[in-house]
Amino acid sequence: MRLYLAVFALLAAVHCEELFSGSWKRTWKSGLDFWTHGFSTERPVDIRVPQSSLYAVKDFLKKNNIPFTVMINDVQDLLDKEKAEMVGNAKMERNTKSFNFAAYHDLETLYSFMDTLVASHPNLISKVHIGNSYENRPMYALKFSTGGVSRPAIWVDAGIHSREWVTQASAAWIANKIASDYGVDPSVTSVLGQMDIYLMIVTNPDGYVFTHTNNRMWRKTRSVNSGSSCRGADPNRNWDAGFGGPGASKDPCSESYHGPFANSEVEVKNVVDFITGHGNFKSFISMHSYSQLLMYPYGYTCTDVPDKSELHSVGTAAIEELTSLYNTRYQVGSICKIIYQASGGSIDWTYNIGIKYSFAFELRDTGFYGFLLPANQIIPTAEETWLGLKYIMQYVRNHPY
Amino acid sequence: MASTGDLEPTHYPARRAATVALHYLNTHHGSPFRVFGLQQVHKASAEDVAAGGRKYKLDFSVTDWASGSEGPALRCSADVLFPQTERHSGPEVQLRCEALQQINRTAQEEHAFYQRYISPDSAVSARDIPDSYGNVSEEMQPFWRLARVAASFIMLRESSERTEFNMAQVASVAQQGSSEEQLMLEFVVLLHDFPSQEIIQWKLLASWSPDRGVRVLQTEWQPRCPHATKPPN
Numbered sequence: 001m002r003l004y005l006a007v008f009a010l011l012a013a014v015h016c017e018e019l020f021s022g023s024w025k026r027t028w029k030s031g032l033d034f035w036t037h038g039f040s041t042e043r044p045v046d047i048r049v050p051q052s053s054l055y056a057v058k059d060f061l062k063k064n065n066i067p068f069t070v071m072i073n074d075v076q077d078l079l080d081k082e083k084a085e086m087v088g089n090a091k092m093e094r095n096t097k098s099f100n101f102a103a104y105h106d107l108e109t110l111y112s113f114m115d116t117l118v119a120s121h122p123n124l125i126s127k128v129h130i131g132n133s134y135e136n137r138p139m140y141a142l143k144f145s146t147g148g149v150s151r152p153a154i155w156v157d158a159g160i161h162s163r164e165w166v167t168q169a170s171a172a173w174i175a176n177k178i179a180s181d182y183g184v185d186p187s188v189t190s191v192l193g194q195m196d197i198y199l200m201i202v203t204n205p206d207g208y209v210f211t212h213t214n215n216r217m218w219r220k221t222r223s224v225n226s227g228s229s230c231r232g233a234d235p236n237r238n239w240d241a242g243f244g245g246p247g248a249s250k251d252p253c254s255e256s257y258h259g260p261f262a263n264s265e266v267e268v269k270n271v272v273d274f275i276t277g278h279g280n281f282k283s284f285i286s287m288h289s290y291s292q293l294l295m296y297p298y299g300y301t302c303t304d305v306p307d308k309s310e311l312h313s314v315g316t317a318a319i320e321e322l323t324s325l326y327n328t329r330y331q332v333g334s335i336c337k338i339i340y341q342a343s344g345g346s347i348d349w350t351y352n353i354g355i356k357y358s359f360a361f362e363l364r365d366t367g368f369y370g371f372l373l374p375a376n377q378i379i380p381t382a383e384e385t386w387l388g389l390k391y392i393m394q395y396v397r398n399h400p401y
Numbered sequence: 402m403a404s405t406g407d408l409e410p411t412h413y414p415a416r417r418a419a420t421v422a423l424h425y426l427n428t429h430h431g432s433p434f435r436v437f438g439l440q441q442v443h444k445a446s447a448e449d450v451a452a453g454g455r456k457y458k459l460d461f462s463v464t465d466w467a468s469g470s471e472g473p474a475l476r477c478s479a480d481v482l483f484p485q486t487e488r489h490s491g492p493e494v495q496l497r498c499e500a501l502q503q504i505n506r507t508a509q510e511e512h513a514f515y516q517r518y519i520s521p522d523s524a525v526s527a528r529d530i531p532d533s534y535g536n537v538s539e540e541m542q543p544f545w546r547l548a549r550v551a552a553s554f555i556m557l558r559e560s561s562e563r564t565e566f567n568m569a570q571v572a573s574v575a576q577q578g579s580s581e582e583q584l585m586l587e588f589v590v591l592l593h594d595f596p597s598q599e600i601i602q603w604k605l606l607a608s609w610s611p612d613r614g615v616r617v618l619q620t621e622w623q624p625r626c627p628h629a630t631k632p633p634n
Binding site (some may be wrong): 218 | 409411412413438439440441466530532533534535536567568569570591593594595596597598599
């Protein structure tokens with residue numbers, strides 16, 4: 001396909017009409033490709049010139065005092081690059097379309113899915129590296145943004161407890177859904193018109209890998225605890241909100257071990273630093289499983305938060321949207337009252353630093369499969385959860401503060 | 402933090418007590434083809450009891466998990482007594498469920514299952530039910546349900562106001578030689594306690610037949626290795 005090896009497109013200012021009525025076209029009958037027509041003496045003309053005629057054309061123009069500039073040095077090169085990009089894009093689109101959302105994937109596959117998604121929506125999504133895990137794995141959040149500088153933002157995380165596999169799997173589906181719904185769904189489009197969304201699909205990568213390689217029921221991080229053969233702290237007891245209080249254990253071997261001090265777990269510290277550094281988050285939503293609950297703060301105390309009324313009604317409305325799809329029953333309430341008193345939780349900290357719309361989901365099911373939810377329930381879970389999430393996001397957008 | 406008087410049905414004190422009643426229901430009426438799950442608590446109240454301890458009154462609904470989400474809900478009422486903690490004995494339950502006796506559609510399946518595995522050379526053995534991906538083979542479903550019923554004996558016995566147990570996984574099942582025409586099964590089950598988030602491992606020996614139902618003959622708590630890799634055999 002190398003018909004035109006090096007082609008110069010020339011811009012020729014037309015001085016004499018006669019050139020174009022006669023001699024020009026007569027002298028080079030074939031090869032010259034006029035990209036603009038409708039000449040007048042005032043307007044420039046664009047010509048694509050095949051390599052073989054290049055010097056002759058330049059010579060002619062110089063001899064006749066017709067000024068020209070080279071717009072594109074090598075049209076073929078441009079065409080080749082464009083074709084390669086199109087082929088690459090089509091492949092990536094096939095890859096995101098061929099990513100099996102109805103299956104559980106290992107960390108590497110999820111990370112490669114993120115890259116594919118970003119590459120196929122470069123104007124909407126970017127990958128933010130917020131730091132590394134204890135075992136030095138990167139922690140990535142997907143940033144959905146239509147522009148602006150540090151717009152008010154919504155945070156969603158999944159998999160802070162690694163055994164809760166339906167959360168990471170649902171987050172992948174939701175990431176793809178936001179990408180494909182932007183510009184199509186009025187609700188998503190309006191949220192992204194004013195706000196950014198940050199979605200962290202795997203918040204505890206070390207734990208996630210461990211659930212694949214060693215122990216499917218692993219919950220915590222994988223940090224080494226000095227003086228103990230037990231590893232890991234509960235990343236949702238490690239936040240600086242009532243830290244070390246009731247509902248967390250000081251035993252490193254416990255599943256709810258709070259860690260030696262608040263933010264001791266690098267995974268937690270990375271998120272804390274990111275949130276405080278950004279400074280403009282308006283909502284923080286954390287996904288867990290199982291129990292089918294939507295909860296708001298506090299966990300560390302059963303005292304109602306000042307915004308309890310509003311949070312309860314937002315949660316109730318969000319759950320109505322969720323239930324409308326498959327009739328999945330959810331309950332709404334504060335963490336402390338609905339499940340248990342638990343100190344050092346993420347949404348307590350975020351609420352206390354002023355992120356009013358802080359929520360935690362417990363996804364499917366209610367105990368039949370528990371953590372081991374079959375893969376054929378991933379997409380229905382993600383679909384219904386998305387409706388609840390979307391409601392909250394829309395509400396947050398409509399209630400700036 | 403003990404609530405007394407009327408309880409919020411969606412909050413955990415009512416739900417924990419209802420879960421205890423659920424374990425009791427499964428020990429009495431569960432089978433390889435019937436396992437109940439808690440659907441909803443409608444009403445609940447609690448009061449202190451003269452001899453120490455607390456008594457809950459509950460009105461709740463259950464569904465038969467074996468018949469999927471389409472299954473009809475069964476209405477139940479129960480009294481659950483948590484004795485004084487120093488006595489370290491399990492809760493006492495009194496339970497009434499409507500229309501329980503009418504659910505006998507599983508008799509045929511139970512007999513077919515029994516006939517298939519009671520033969521002397523049957524030696525079923527399997528691990529990780531469900532597997533990491535939530536898969537349970539057709540053949541293993543009745544063993545999974547049997548394990549849950551047997552585990553309910555342990556969950557019931559170990560329950561207090563500070564626990565909320567569920568069976569997370571069957572680590573292993575190994576059929577033992579039949580005895581007195583009972584299927585004999587040794588299970589290792591992983592229990593999940595919600596408040597502590599701990600995974601607790603128990604080995605147990607259970608018998609079953611369509612006539613005698615599930616009986617748990619031996620239970621043994623299994624300590625977990627601190628490095629928490631796969632449970633020991």
